[in-house]
Amino acid sequence: MVKAKKWILKKQFEGLPKKSDFELVEEDLSRDLKDGEVLVESTFLSVDPYMRVYKKTTGEVMIGSSVGKVLKTNNKKFKVGDKVVINAGWRTHAIVSDKVNPYELRHLAPLGDLPLSAGLGVMGMPGMTAYFGLVDVCKPKVGETVLVNGAAGAVGSVVGQLAKIKGCTVIGFAGTKEKCDWLKSLNFDHVFNYKETDVKTALDKAAPKGIDVYFDNVGGDFTVDALNYMNPFGRILVCGAISTYHDGSRKMVPDPFMTILQKKLTVYGFIVTDVLNRWGEAFPEMLLWLQQGKLQFRETVTEGFENMPEAFQSLFSGGNTGKAVVKA
Ligand code: NDP
Structure with missing residues (x-):
């Protein structure tokens, strides 16, 4: 049985996002996977400014992306253990598919020696x-x-x-x-x-x-x-x-x-x-610049899935340098 956690939007934001706008709930993801689906465990989750302004439905999971690994698969393109980027919101685990929307489930960009979280930041x-x-x-x-x-x-x-x-x-x-x-x-x-x-x-x-x-x-x-x-x-x-x-x-x-x-x-x-199908054009050049030291990056890592709201809030008070991510 896979006990997952997710953050739902309890109340539409007024002004700066508040902790009380969110609610942490558990969900059971042990159902059988349909054709094309995979079960992913998130290692790092992204918090981004757009989450403040994109339309969100009260009671639904907060929007967002994460990087993690495939735990179960019913999709020929993804094996157990594959590192992936998913767009399934603020969840520790998610069942996702690439069938309708390729942004929902993708293989990670080539990262060389970079940390997995770079797939949400400089290479994401x-x-x-x-x-x-x-x-x-x-x-x-x-x-x-x-x-x-x-x-x-x-x-x-x-x-x-x-x-x-x-x-x-x-x-x-x-x-x-x-x-x-x-x-x-x-x-x-x-x-x-x-x-x-x-x-x-x-x-x-x-x-x-x-x-x-x-x-x-x-x-x-x-x-x-x-x-x-x-x-x-x-x-x-x-x-x-x-x-x-x-x-x-x-x-x-x-x-x-x-x-x-x-x-x-x-x-x-x-x-x-809109240029998702062209990201691959940028990967080799970006990775080369990173490996040559011409391009550097920083990350601000918040520990713990339970601290997603704080990490998100902190974007609006300048708490992050470089990419803000949460380690689940
Ligand atoms: P950042 O990592 O830059 O995080 C937000 C930063 O914004 C904070 O650290 C803070 O830094 C600064 N900030 C917060 N409030 C203010 C303010 N009132 N005035 C000036 N600076 C402020 O976020 P991203 O790099 O992910 O995103 C940067 C921008 O790009 C955002 O506007 C975002 O919505 C947009 N974006 C658009 C995309 C697109 O496809 N069009 C895709 C991705 C991002 P400081 O300490 O310097 O104030």
């Missing part, structure tokens, strides 16, 4: 967001200036390093001195703590030639100010808007259409799962 969804969002969509050129906020996070830290690999000048913003020190050690050209230096003062100093590519993880007032520094024909990737996720009174992104018009900017919307 956030890493692929950085790679495809920056390299494929924004196409940074040598000598251009790239601005990234949320720069010490799972996506932002990879964006800045990829921009350096592409020969750009990189300006990063993060929320603590420790995070800024890490970004300097990764050779970011200019790093600012946005809690101490306002965007205008920082960009007057760091972007005298303007910004060519703006990879926006934060939105809100930051973006209103940053847009003034864009060069004509600059490119903006609207990746996320974490500064606005829990403030229902605000728009998630500003209304800067006059600036976009005057500067003839190109603004891209982007969702990483």
Whole structure:
């Protein structure tokens, strides 16, 4: 008998997520597997900002991905012991299938000597967001200036390093001195703590030639100010808007259409799962950069499945450096 645990959403979030919005419940997963199904035990679970804003149904399991191993299988593509990435929510164990949605059950990216958790971070969804969002969509050129906020996070830290690999000048913003020190050690050209230096003062100093590519993880007032520094024909990737996720009174992104018009900017919307069938194109190059030390990553690991809500909450107070994961 497989005794599994899952976190369900007890109450829709109001403002910042609270522990009382979640409930930990047990479930029995010892039923027979249908054709195509596998039973997976999660080793690491992901907490991500999107979980705050995606529509969720009260009483259902919290959404999310995890990496783990196959315990039982009725699917020819997956053997017992295989390492997989699943999208089954906050569960210690799950019965999943790749038949309807390939995002629900996949083999892990090649990880070399990297820890399993890297399949949720630098070699998983956030890493692929950085790679495809920056390299494929924004196409940074040598000598251009790239601005990234949320720069010490799972996506932002990879964006800045990829921009350096592409020969750009990189300006990063993060929320603590420790995070800024890490970004300097990764050779970011200019790093600012946005809690101490306002965007205008920082960009007057760091972007005298303007910004060519703006990879926006934060939105809100930051973006209103940053847009003034864009060069004509600059490119903006609207990746996320974490500064606005829990403030229902605000728009998630500003209304800067006059600036976009005057500067003839190109603004891209982007969702990483739309390019799921292309992630394999990025894996060899990303793994090589990691093995060569050109790309580095950090993870903030919370111990214990029972601490999923705290790990999630901590995203919104800057508690994580690099990818936030929970060890089940
Ligand atoms: P992070 O690992 O960056 O974690 C969140 C970080 O955001 C925190 O550590 C904190 O760092 C920062 N933050 C929190 N609140 C604020 C605020 N009010 N203002 C500025 N910074 C804040 O998360 P991810 O890298 O996973 O995600 C980054 C962004 O990308 C999010 O907006 C997310 O929704 C988006 N995203 C979009 C995807 C897509 O396909 N479009 C896919 C993946 C992510 P600090 O200490 O610096 O404040």
